[in-house]
Amino acid sequence: MSDVTTTVFQPDTGVRRITTGRLRGQDIEVVFKKDALHYLLLAIDGPTARYLIAKAVTVERVAKRLCPVDTGRLRASISYRLGIDMDGVYAVIGTDVHYAKYVEFGTRFMRAQPFLRPALEYIK
Structure with a gap:
């Protein structure tokens, strides 16, 4: 050959x-x-985007399940969005609540209660 x-x-x-x-x-x-x-790699309605959406929904669902709840504001704010840039389609999963980083990583006065990182590890 x-x-x-x-x-x-x-x-x-x-x-x-x-x-x-x-x-x-x-x-x-x-x-x-x-x-x-x-269409395959970059289209917002293509197969790659559909795959990312499925993974993002899973991460969002697991993060909401792992999120500690006091008032429910943090849990309710966890969401995902799909975007596209020069490198292709991407998904962002997170929250816009200002104290989320303190819950995720902890402080010197409060232990960490991670919910986003373990949710991302779940899909690996």
């Missing part, structure tokens, strides 16, 4: 072709279509 790799990019169509190796005398060709890759 001879290993040969050829890469051809056609800017006008956005198609990238990679031909590599031989399998029982036949060439193996992989074709990447720019629009399809964009």
Whole structure:
């Protein structure tokens, strides 16, 4: 088996072709279509985004279950949002309650009661 790799990019169509190796005398060709890759990896309604949403919902649910409750304000404020930047789709899970960091990490007067970090570890 001879290993040969050829890469051809056609800017006008956005198609990238990679031909590599031989399998029982036949060439193996992989074709990447720019629009399809964009939808797969970067679209806010694409499969990657749907996967991130499923994971974010799980982290949010577990964090709410682990969150200590006094008035319920902290638990109710835990949420997620989906965003997109130059690197692709991302999810942010957290809270905007100012004292959340003290609950999560503790202070010298109060022990930590982590809820976000263990929720993130849960999905790993």
